[in-house]
Amino acid sequence: MLRNALAEVRFHPTRYVATLIAIAISIGFMVGVSVFIRSQSSALGQQQSLVTSKADVVVDVGSSEADPDSVTSAIKEVRGVAAAEPTAQTTQPLENGDHAVQANVYGLPGPQFRWAGLATGDWPTSSDQITLSTDAASKLGVDVGDQVTIGDTKLTVTGLSDDPGSLFAQTAYMTHDAVAADSSSTTWLVKIDSGADPSAVATAIRDSLKGMAGMPKPGTTSGTLQVTPAADYQREAVTALTGDFDVFKYMLFAFAGIALMVGMIIIFTTFLILLAQRRRQIGLLRAVGASGGQVRGQFFVESVIVGAVGSLLGVGLGVLIALAGCAYTGALDFGLVMPWSELAAEFGIGVLATVLAAFVPSLRATRVAPLEALRPAATVERRRTSIVLVVVSCVLLVAGGLLAWQSLRADSWSIAWAMGCAAVLGIAVLVSTPVYVPWVIRGLGLVLRPFGPTAKLSTANAIRNPVRTALTTGVLMLAVGIIVTLQVGASTTQSTVMKLIDENYPVDVTVSTQPQSFNPQTGKVTPAKSAELPGGVADEVEKLPNLKASTTLDGALVTSGATKQKVLVLAGSDIDQISPDVASQVRPGTVLVAGGTAKKGSKLVLTGDRGPVTLTVDRTKALDSSDAMLVSVSDLNKLSSSTVPAAVWGTMSDRTDMARTMAPIAEIMQSHPELAVGGGAFIAGILEQVLKVLLVVMTALFGVAVIIALIGVANTLGLSVLERGRESALLRAMGMQRNSLRLMLFFEAVQMAMAAVIVGVLCGSFFAWIGIRSIFKMAGTSTAVTFSVDWTTTIGLVLVCFLAASLASVLPGRRAALATPTEALAEE
Template sequence: MRGQTRGLTRSLRAAWSRIAERPARIVATVMAITIGIGFACATVVFTATFQADFAARLSVEYSGADVVVTPTTDEPVESLVSRLDAVPGVAAAVPLYSSGVEYTAAASHNYLSLRTSVSEPRLRWTTLTAGNWPSVPNQIVLDQHTATAANLTIGETFTLTGPSGPDHAAPPTARVTVVGITQTSTSPYGGQLTGFLLPQEFSALGITYAPQIAVLAEPGADAASLAATVGERIGSGVISRTVAEQAQHDVAAFTGQTAALTTVLLGFEAIALVVAGIVIATTFTILLAQRRRQIALLRLVGATTAQVRRDVIVEAMIIGGIGSALGAALGIGVGSIAAPAAGLAGGGTVIPAVTVAVVALVGVALTVGAAWLPASRAMGIPPLAALRPVPEQTHARGVGRVRLTLGISLLLVGGALLAGGVYLGDLIVAMPGGAISAVGVLLLTRSFLPPLLRLIGGIDRAAGVPGRLAVLNAVRNPGRAAATSAALVVGVALIVMLQVAAASVGASIDKASADRYPVDVVVAGDGSPLPAALVDGVRDAKGMAAAAAVHGARATATVASSVESSGAQAKGVGPESGSVDGDPVVVVAAPPNAHDVVRGGLAALDGETPSAPTALVPPWWVGSGAAKIGGTITLSVDGRAQQFTVAVGRLTDAGVLAGSTVVVTQAALDRLAPAAPVVTVWGELAADADASATMAEVNRLVADQPGVQVTGAATDRAALQSVLGTVTAVATGLLAVAVVIAIVGIGNTIGLSVVERTRESALLRALGLRRGQLRLMLLLEAMLLAVVGTVVGLLLGLAYGWAGAAATFNEIGRDLVLSVPWGIVGLLLVIAVAAGALAAVLPARRAVRVMPAQALAEE
């Protein structure tokens, strides 16, 4: 026992002296851990703060009470309140109403959420900015948002209309006067119009239910025991909780969202930590390779294999501890800045110390875990190695047969599952297939990276001897190169996968909506003429490829009664009764350049003759039996009438045109309504248009045109682009953490290799390699590793992104359009090259500083 303690002390001292001797060696490792753990801790702080903020918002109304009672029966709240008042220990019971009522004011008419104006100061959760709280009946306080929206000020009187009773009696009303304005509500239910009324006035409006009753305890009473007493006394009709319990309960009921957020963030953390783990493991492998002689010497003088490993593990614990501590500090700092910056610190900044500590421990465990395999390998160094000269790297150790077999098996099995999942459209099959094959690919990196490095390194040869040496150095240790690049492969592959999947999903949905809506943009009113400026504005909007001014007129439709159709004869007033006779419709003419803006659907109009023109009618006319394809319909405009053959084209089928629009040819319209004005504009977006921006511009144009609306495929496209854009941007940002760690890893590998190759660098300098050339050599080596990692990551990301999107779309039975965001792919490559170069800057500085003679001196 004592021997063990002494052994541990020796290990600690030895490990510490190694770290202190060359602190530069562990900087990169510490950095990788710090970034990974910092990211995790920032997430922990952010979500905890966000949850506290959420809880504060949810419980804002009752946070001043002691006990919250939730009625579970329809017992009138006033009766419940009087029973509560009788419970010993209860000082007051205040119903917290929340009811929607109609209001009618001079300038507005809408719905208002009515809440209780409490008289107990403890329970007031919002502050007055003007006026007073209600003190007598028929007084109301509005929040600022409501006062503005409803255009009401203090002193104005308006009418509230309560819910209508069960017996269809006239709903109760009340006249109320605004006496005060509060600041805008911060409740999560906020955003709606809100008014505060004294509790006794709700019953007059027919409101007898309050979702919660706030109970105040008498001085000295304990909230928990009061909650229990209330529960016993009132019986089964209520749930009685302390405020803390109630807040917990409410948060839990809402937590679906925050839990999902936490899960997603945890996923990204796991990725960042895996990448950090790869970097750490690589570092230890290199460090131990360099310390081979030293370890052998230890063994020579009597260290056991277990002691050798313990030395390494203790060192890992120290490095992991430093990195995790720095990471926790960094994460807490970032989290406590980010949450308030995002406006989510209503509940104060919350730092969950235990969770942060656990995350930091995970960092230490990760470091030790990553060092375990290299440490175990170090145990195998024979004592004799100390007596031999440093072994020259003759040729690369062959790839282990086990690794090769396992890698290929996993790749094949996973690939088959993935292919099957894509083919069957089953994500449950495809996802594990993707994961298994990805592990296989990572196992095989050692086999395929060196040839790839040589291949891509061909470009480096243009840089002469330094380039050639860079390639040879990059491949001289395939395991190291593979592990270094693998970290980058993971990060890049995930980003590209996400981008490709998002772009493919977006493109597929674009295509689906383009199929559904034959017109991208429809600007239409109720048949009134559109101003010429609007037509020109839409045509000139940025991103609009073509626009057509569509002429039309208000008309009346009459379906010939001879049409044999089940419901056509029935006289009625609406579509649901199967007739459209006498209904007002807008008849529009397909414009001459219709084919520029309409994707098919006009074929039925082609080849019509003036004697038998065709009309495209809304599909529901046919669906409801009011009209029949091939039947006859009469359209009348100002007494002029004409018979048309009924057809339904995709144009009307798609529902892009307002409910009752009938499309005819321009010639037919000219006969029916000569000189009909422009009543609608159809537009086609350019293929590369930013749908959101274009739609925003068009919407601005119609803002001052009452009754004019903008519809069409582009609306869907705009909404989709914005949602997908936000999601992928956030996820890419989070994955970028992993890429940053991987780049640190490249710098680390190059840095450690430089230390290892000091003599070699000196020799090259002695033989005539200039400083700049040496720097160039290291730069090229780092860039090569970065580029290869990025290229492999890109290819994997493209494949997996496509597979994921394909499986999803097969599952929901839609056609997939594969879309590759080449811009982002290109950007990633550029970033990788730049980051690789950056990673080599510090090691290169160190390498060129060495005087040739110093390094060549015999050790």
Template sequence: MRTVLFASLRTYARRYAAAVVAVVAAVALIVVTNALTSATKAGLFAGIDAPLQNAVGAVDFPTEEVTAKYVEQGGWPVAASMQAVRSDEKMFGQEIMVGAVSTEKRWQWQDLEEGRFPARAGESVVDANAAKTNKVAVGDTLKVGSGTLAIETTVVGLVDAPSMWSSPIYVTWPEMQGWEEQHVQAVLTAGTGDKADGWLTTDEYLTELQTQLNQEVNIIAYMVLIFAFIALFVSVLVITNTFSILFAQRMRDFALLRAMGATKRQVLRSVRREALVLGLLASLLGLAVGALLGWGIVALVRQLAETAPLGAVSFEWPWLVGAFVLGVLTTLVASWLPTRRLMRLSPLAALRPQEGFDVRGAGMFRTGLGLSVVLAGVATIFVAVGWDDAQIGMLIVLFGCGVTFLGVMLLGPVLVPGLVRLAGSALATVVGSPAKLAAANAGRNPKRTAATAASLLVGVTLTTGVLTGMSTIRTATVEEMAEQHPIDLALQAESKPLEDSVLGDAKSVPGVADAVAVPGAMASVEADGKPVPLPVVAPPAGDVALKDLTVKPGTMVLSPFAASAFIEDSFEATGEKVTLVVGDRSATVTLDVREIDGAPQISAATLDELTDDPQTYAVWVRADAGADPEDMAGTLGALAPDAELINGKGQRAWVELQLDVFTWAVIGLLAISVLIALAGIANTLGLSVLERGREHALLRALGLTKRQLRRTLAAEAVLLSAVAALVGTALGVFFAWGGSEILVGDIMPDATFQLPVLQLVGVVVAAGLAGLISCVAPSKRATKVSPAEGLALD
């Protein structure tokens, strides 16, 4: 039987192509995940101990009291703060991470590349890469922070630091303490600390830190692995279908072996050895392809993003062994179902004509079971939508989606051929008889048709589900961001009015579509018996803002941060009344605390109560649609250096970018399973061409031209792909609705379900075109056989 095994592998090597592609893609995806994970870990861990080289121990995420305690004892805080950074000519960014640098040599852990370390307040160092990007040199003066809390600092050196601890700019700790918010990652101690403070030795802290980073990286790896398992599942469908067709075509060969004396177990063992060899070879190839892709992707990322925290790639044996074993097991599992038929094979089958295909569809039991499972899954999703607990509801939705999809798979032999016949009737009006023949061919073997469509169905369902879910999330997020950041850019005075020339200068900035002066006054609110200065503005009418910002008379809209200046619990201050005072005038207003940009907002009527001479306390800008918010921010910031620059357009653009990156990353991963499925369709058509050789020859002999035969095969591929895409789209949209009602509805109650119509149409069209492309090679093979040769085929 060993001779039979090798002969079969040589003879049918081309027919196993789709199965090999499927296994290689799934195994390679796991190996690539290992490469990216290991490179990320290596990059993050590189220099992780740099700040701790002269420390005895550390406290992770210390309180202000603990930080102050150990700093007084000679320790050092590893701290950062998000601040605006600008030079006289350029705005570097509204939210730049500013780190702390020590004036004491012991704690100067950064590598000095040029100049020196700060010796006093007012001096800073800049990361060498950031200096290169922003064209900063030693001796330049930078302004860090906003409004009255801004500091001017002189760059005295350029440094390099490990990616985990790196900041574009470092100022002294006393200067950082002057800002409202600082994030202290750890406080390093010069001596032994108190265990009650959470103090750890240097080695203990490094171990804890590496564990935290490992978990963060592994979460990302696990997410990617989910898509690898999806690819494996699609591979199972493709391999199962390939083996089913191939074994059906070889039944007479197997029966002949039985007639020559081979036992059932010998034939079965030979076939399963074929699957094992196929799995071994494909998995080994997948490891090689994955390793090359892993190295290549990491190298490409390093070239495109020099600051990306990627280290050296190291392949870990658990990943490689796991990927290899999964690839082999996937092949064996996928081939197990088709090989069961061999146990029922009789030697007399070698004397009977070749059947070629199994015309049996789904029986009454399977159809009834499928309908019951679908209804149960749909009911489960509707139950989950009304669940109070969002987390439990989401788990129930996922369970309902799985049950529903299982039901659709059971109904496949009834559902898919029926839809193919229906679509074929519609297509026949355009391309004529080839579409009718294609629909008839697809319906002759319902189980195979359903299995072929199932692999594509998985990928399309997931892809359309992600697209629809992200469309709903994007719409809700964009609307929420427009509520929080309705002004593209703004210059907000904090202590004194803006110059009259600022409005005209702002309108002349490239990218500015319109600008408006916002009247206001410097008011005060009493807190703890002392007046607290509070600039207020009255939003003018117009279309500069994205939303109507009209404020009701007697109301003041302000951010929690602004309210915290005079109210202890600012988040619960809505509804409270305060008195605004401007000179000898006052007005009592009701607070409306919400996330807004800029100074507190009052109505024009309230402003008239407070002053007869309002001044320009803000300039609001509406940008052109394609304008770069960072470039505009740099130019506008130079017009009023003492004013706070608000970049709402930049905030919205950043959030939208994150949504785009996430969406396309997921779609890119799902595309692998879609490509595997399309390879399966191409393989099925190729095997079908071999199986139906005599049939095609008879059609040719009866007058069907080569062009019409090609159209028939093309129509069959398009019908299969389009039906799978349409069913998958319907399932994906329904699943996304259930998930968004639970997840998005819990976070954003006002969100509405959004259908990305153009994207969904694009998925269906792309699937149809891909199916058309997949039929090119099989149709060429079919037309090369002459009618006489085809009729002579057995």
């Protein structure tokens, strides 16, 4: 049987194309995740430890108060140390006109510690010079001799380094003193003498430093003194990031498992097709003495061969996917990491999945009686719906409904109840497909009825074998349901999170005066003399890049309550254009506070130069400090006779594009440290960007599952054409044209695809809603979940399924139409 199996695979490779595609895509997905995550984490670890890549020993003094020069001298005095110097690093936005990037700016290390070389130009030699990586220069649109700005400081680009590119942050170099002025150094790089032992030198340095004045003591909150060989330091950095990335790897593996499950169902249907194609051949084998075990053995060997070839193709596909992903993120510059143990396990999973999926068809193959070799293949296969199946489906639906009800009412473990509901209802929907899919297809047949007898015949053929049709529809339904769950879940999460952020950070950017400010240089608190913004600040805020709208609020310094604490009271007539929710809270007789001891609904007495005013306390998230309060314009006029512009509020056009806005805001803060700068644009932008990326990634990943499922539609049509060969020949003999036969199969494919889309969209939307609702409920937020659907993507998914189903009907339709009636009716 081994020889027969090898001959079948060798001489009939086209029979296994669908199986090879299904298993290759599924395994390729898993391999791509493994290689990409491992390569990305390694690249980030190496990039993080670039500063130490040319050192032999790394010294980290934690939050030390020791004098940096004394630390450097102490390290150099240790025997075996050839050179030592502190590192300096800061993160700054670099700008050139409308272009801006976030960059890690390093103090230029000495020649013996430099990890990058110059592509062109020179290293910086003064505080007004900077060297950029070639990637940073490209994104900023500058070259050697041009200028970039950090805040209000202009820097001349003196050279371009050959640092690898990065998707997250760029690289730049300034003189060590220029960077050290904005950052405190806690790490020293050490070069040892030739032949010295790094571990021994590290121990000697530790012994020399641990008794120095200002060094952190064990058990304190200021950290610990760490002296390690550079190789160990770098290995720990990579390992730490690898552990962090493993969370994402396992999450993506869950999606890969679903794609593999879809692939197994497709493999199952493909082997059913092979069984139908070789039905007479198997009967002849049994007739000449082959036992059932030998026939099963042949199918087993075929499944192992096909699984091995498909898995091998999947490994190659996955490596190519990871290669493209790493090239996009810049991780490829650090090399592709191949986790061979994981790849071997994934190869084995592919083979095992193929064997398991082919098990049931191989059992069916042994039931072919020898006399069936002399019979034509049956043209009709009808099965009555099992009463047991109906009962089991009803029980599962009721159980899922109870779990959903428990998830909606429970105050704790709502996520667990929601996951149980999704699992039970998902199984119920898939298990009961033979019960309801024929009825859904009949309903779709009513829509197609105006297209004539061909459409009616397609409906009858689609439900001719309800089990097989329901199985293939269920596969596509599963893929569509998962994608819709992710799309609706991400869209609902995005809408709800944005609503939550708007509630907690209703104003994107705020710049205001403070009743008192802390001076970090003197360590003293200085009371404000006036509530008025410094001249020109309001104009600077209004000119911020990416600002959609702004308004200036008037204010005055008054005293609050019996404590006579100075507070800033604000009021504005145009708050509604910044935040309608906050504007609706501002009412005469009410004071909005951010915190403090005043309770909502209590009375608070504010005293200005016009006397005291008693107001009712309400809470707001528009203010960042308990030293500021918001009242109506009329109440502000009752408090003060001399109001002045005291704050500017703004809303951004795109909160995900804050790089251009950060630099001028930092400049305002640097020029006026007495001002308070706040707002929720930064947090909102980060969350919104993460959610957008998540939506795109999930849609792309589960597009793979849809492709696999649509292969199943083609397989089902192919099997249907094979079983109905004599019937198609009779139709042709009776006068049906080839185009009509193709159209019939087209309608059949569309009905199966649309049935899957309808059920998948409904189930996916429900699962997304209950899942997201339970997550926010567990988080303890009072914000109502805003159900949201990305209609563009969802409608696009429906169109893709329609077009793909149309294409899936082409080859089976061509095969059925090209068959000659006399040949198809002849006995073999």
